[in-house]
Each structure stands twice: as structure tokens, then as C-alpha cells.
Amino acid sequence: QKEVEQDPGPLSVPEGAIVSLNCTYSNSAFQYFMWYRQYSRKGPELLMYTYSSGNKEDGRFTAQVDKSSKYISLFIRDSQPSDSATYLCAMRPRAGNNRKLIWGLGTSLAVNP
Amino acid sequence: GAVVSQHPSWVICKSGTSVKIECRSLDFQATTMFWYRQFPKQSLMLMATSNEGSKATYEQGVEKDKFLINHASLTLSTLTVTSAHPEDSSFYICSASPGTTNNEQFFGPGTRLTVL
Numbered sequence: 001q002k003e004v005e006q007d008p009g010p011l012s013v014p015e016g017a018i019v020s021l022n023c024t025y026s027n028s029a030f031q032y033f034m035w036y037r038q039y040s041r042k043g044p045e046l047l048m049y050t051y052s053s054g055n056k057e058d059g060r061f062t063a064q065v066d067k068s069s070k071y072i073s074l075f076i077r078d079s080q081p082s083d084s085a086t087y088l089c090a091m092r093p094r095a096g097n098n099r100k101l102i103w104g105l106g107t108s109l110a111v112n113p
Numbered sequence: 114g115a116v117v118s119q120h121p122s123w124v125i126c127k128s129g130t131s132v133k134i135e136c137r138s139l140d141f142q143a144t145t146m147f148w149y150r151q152f153p154k155q156s157l158m159l160m161a162t163s164n165e166g167s168k169a170t171y172e173q174g175v176e177k178d179k180f181l182i183n184h185a186s187l188t189l190s191t192l193t194v195t196s197a198h199p200e201d202s203s204f205y206i207c208s209a210s211p212g213t214t215n216n217e218q219f220f221g222p223g224t225r226l227t228v229l
Contacts, residue, residue: 034217043119043206043220044157088156090218099145099210101218105156 003027006089006104015113019076023089023104026070030102031094033065035074038086038106047087048074079111116140117209119221126197127229134192134224136207142187143209147218148180150203157206163190197228 006023013019021035031052036044048063050056050072056063062075072091076083086108090101116139126132136146145164149157161177163169163184171177181193190209194201204225208218 036220041204041223041225043117043208043223046217046219049217099218100147100159100162103156108154 001026003102004089004091004104007107008105010108010110012110012112013079015079015081015111017079017111019079019083019109019111021074021076021087021089021107021109023072023091024070025072025091025102027093027102028067028070029093030070030091032092033063033072034090034101035061035063036088036090037083038088040085044088081111081113084110115211115217115219117143117207117219117221119207119224121224122222123225123227125227125229128198129196131193131195132197132226134194134205134207134226136190136192136209136221138188138209138211138219141209141211143190143211144187145210146184146190147208147210148182148190148192149206149208151206151223152203160192194226197226199228202226202228 004025033050035048037047038044050063053065053067060077064073086106088106089104092101118137120135148160160175161169161171163182165184165187169182184190206223208220210218
């Protein structure tokens with residue numbers, strides 16, 4: 001079993017839809033959770049960064065962490081065609097100096113006008 | 114803020130030659146830099162972690178003599194692919210992390226390497 005599981009999709013939605021992207025993980029020591037957006041042939045861009053459990057909102061994006069279920073989500077409201085990209089979750093434990101991230105496979109999202 | 118650049122953005126080389134890729138943090142000091150490679154439609158694969166002034170830590174299966182990493186300053190790390198072969202063709206991406214407590218990684222735009 002992989003440490004981080006993420007459905008690669010592809011996910012196709014109409015413009016204006018609410019998008020839900022998810023990752024599950026197996027390591028209960030993970031404390032830092034991140035969502036990155038990657039456009040084709042570009043480097044990933046950090047979207048959201050959360051520590052431990054709870055919600056975090058930034059504009060149209062909301063990140064949720066449920067440590068009891070080992071489940072994290074990214075919600076995109078009022079989705080736009082410009083949101084079409086691959087979304088990767090990443091996480092790591094708190095302890096240790098090694099800041100290596102454990103990555104999901106990424107979910108490919110297409111928002112259709 | 115938190116801008117990371119890579120150079121070159123793409124490179125084509127002949128088999129057997131060496132290629133150097135630069136990664137720079139433009140507006141912050143990066144105590145740690147990471148090098149990844151990514152194949153089409155696949156996730157990021159960490160190759161190595163480098164801390165300024167010390168030897169890089171390579172992931173299992175990554176040949177350190179083939180992928181030379183130098184992190185000589187707090188704003189610059191280089192990856193040299195030595196004696197490149199067609200199977201080394203890939204998208205190479207660096208990331209940089211500021212400070213000792215900040216867990217965020219900021220990525221460069223990537224370098225597409227094609228070995229003929």
C-alpha cells in the first residue's frame with residue numbers, strides 16, 4: 001500500500017461547478033499537508049498549506065484535513081477553465097530535519113466552459 | 114515572493130555528454146533544495162535533497178555519480194547529468210525551502226532534457 005493515495009482521474013466538470021479533490025494516507029505521523037497545482041510542462045505551484053487538522057480557506061479554495069480518517073480534501077468553488085491542471089497532494093511528518101515530502105500521484109482536472 | 118528559477122528551461126544533447134541544470138532562489142535564502150524528475154503523466158519522483166554546504170542525500174536507486182548535485186550557496190544548487198543517455202530524458206524540477214522551520218517548498222519551472 002502506498003503511503004499516499006490519490007485518484008488520478010481525469011475529472012471533468014462544467015464551469016462554475018464545485019470540485020472536490022481528495023487524498024488518503026496511511027502514516028498517522030503526517031502533520032503537514034499541502035496542495036499543489038501543476039500546469040502542463042510547468043513546475044508545481046503551492047496552493048494551500050495546512051498543519052494538523054482543520055480547515056483553511058483562501059479565496060475559492062478550501063483545504064480540509066481529517067486526521068482521524070487520514071483524509072485530506074481540496075475544494076474549488078466556482079471552478080474556472082483556468083483551473084484545468086493537475087492537482088497534487090503532498091505531506092510529511094513533523095519530526096526530523098528531513099523535509100522530504102510524500103506525494104500523491106496527482107488528479108487531472110478539466111473545467112469545461 | 115518565493116520565486117525559484119531554473120536554467121535552462123529545455124536542453125537537447127547528444128548521448129554521452131554532460132548537462133548542467135541550475136536552480137536559483139531569487140528572493141529568499143534556501144537552506145534546503147530538492148531535485149525531482151517527472152515522467153509524462155506521472156507524479157514527482159524525488160531524486161535527492163541538498164543542504165547548503167554539505168553533501169546531497171540521494172534517494173534509493175538514484176546514482177549519485179551520475180546525477181551530481183552541488184549546493185554551494187544559499188541561493189544556488191546545480192544538478193549535472195553526467196554521460197547522459199536517452200533514458201535520462203525527462204522533466205527535471207527543483208524546489209527550495211526557506212529557513213529551518215518552514216516546511217513549504219517552492220518549485221522552479223522545470224527543465225526538459227532530451228538526450229538523442
